[in-house]
Amino acid sequence: MSADTVTLTGVGVGPGDPELLTLRAVRVLREADVVLVPVLDRHAADPDAPGGRAETVVRAHVAADRLRRLPFALDDRGGVTARRERAWDVAARAVLAAVDAGARALAFATIGDPNVYSTFGYLADGVRALRPAVRVRTVPGVTAMQELAARAGVPLCEGREPLTLLPATAGLAPVADALAGPGTVVVYKGWRRHPDLVDELRRQGRLGDAVLGRALGLPDERVGPVDADTADLPYLSTLLVPARRDRRGGKL
Incomplete structure (x- = not known):
């Protein structure tokens, strides 16, 4: 599949209340082939591990079987650490694996707004570096x-x-x-x-x-x-x- 037909959209899902999503956010999440949610990297391999705040919000609007967890070093502090960079790389490769498996519209759910202190920027940078033709979009969210x-x-x-x-x-x-x-x-x-x-x-x-x-x-x-x-x-x-x-x- 040509990457120029693929769109990765960062969707702001608000601070935690499922009622605070915009109509556009709900539509993009429901139309996506894959909905990606961040999870603590050490929990990524455990399907029984609790989901993060973004996943909890999204589950109110999207069936659980359409969600895919991406690992991030969410609890790491102190700047750009090796663990953070590894997690960013793993997440970007997971997005592209979904693309290579046939996904054309991918949505990443992020707490608040995807352009305000969001994990989405790091994911988008990693995907662009590996597959520059992938289109990156954002849907604003309540902060x-x-x-x-x-x-x-x-x-x-x-x-x-x-x-x-x-x-x-x-x-x-x-x-x-x-x-x-x-x-x-x-x-x-x-x-x-x-x-x-x-x-x-x-x-x-x-x-x-x-x-x-x-x-x-x-x-x-x-x-x-x-x-x-x-x-x-x-x-x-x-x-x-x-x-x-x-x-x-x-x-x-």
């Missing part, structure tokens, strides 16, 4: 910061306010700089850095307005004030610090 803003009833940005999105894995300095600015700050992947984030929020007088989202879109979702307790804080936590607003329309 965790949008879901948290909706749950908390807090606008992300108004008027001339900037909106800054940062991963806590980038370190505390860029978060501190953003908090000192005029707009809303969203921090992903707080987890082990959460106590330092709390200290910085307190130092800048922003702790009282901040909102923390745990397990967004899942049955055990928790949205509320920020505290220093990290006992059940997942890696994919979301911290929202609204811009300082003293009156309606004040920054128009």
Whole structure:
């Protein structure tokens, strides 16, 4: 089969609630010959291993027998490691094996949006390197910061306010700089850095307005004030610090 007839689409499936998929996302997933979902690499060979968040969401819209798990080093930390690169390569080769077996439309389900801190970019790069003619597309998805803003009833940005999105894995300095600015700050992947984030929020007088989202879109979702307790804080936590607003329309 000629690769120029093949399309790999990264589909954003939102933060965890199956009702937050767009109509386009559902259509692309249902029309795909193969629906790919990320799984922890050490669980890839175990059919009884629990699926990831993306797989759980997709199962609400697509039959389980149409899903195929791709291994990624999802729990690896500290930059580009050898384990991560091996997993990216294995996943790309698995996609092309599906193509060589006859699949023409492949969809990869990714939490949130495929163009925002997503595993899909690494997969797409690997597939392009091995088979440049494969067409790569994306379908946008609802992000965790949008879901948290909706749950908390807090606008992300108004008027001339900037909106800054940062991963806590980038370190505390860029978060501190953003908090000192005029707009809303969203921090992903707080987890082990959460106590330092709390200290910085307190130092800048922003702790009282901040909102923390745990397990967004899942049955055990928790949205509320920020505290220093990290006992059940997942890696994919979301911290929202609204811009300082003293009156309606004040920054128009």
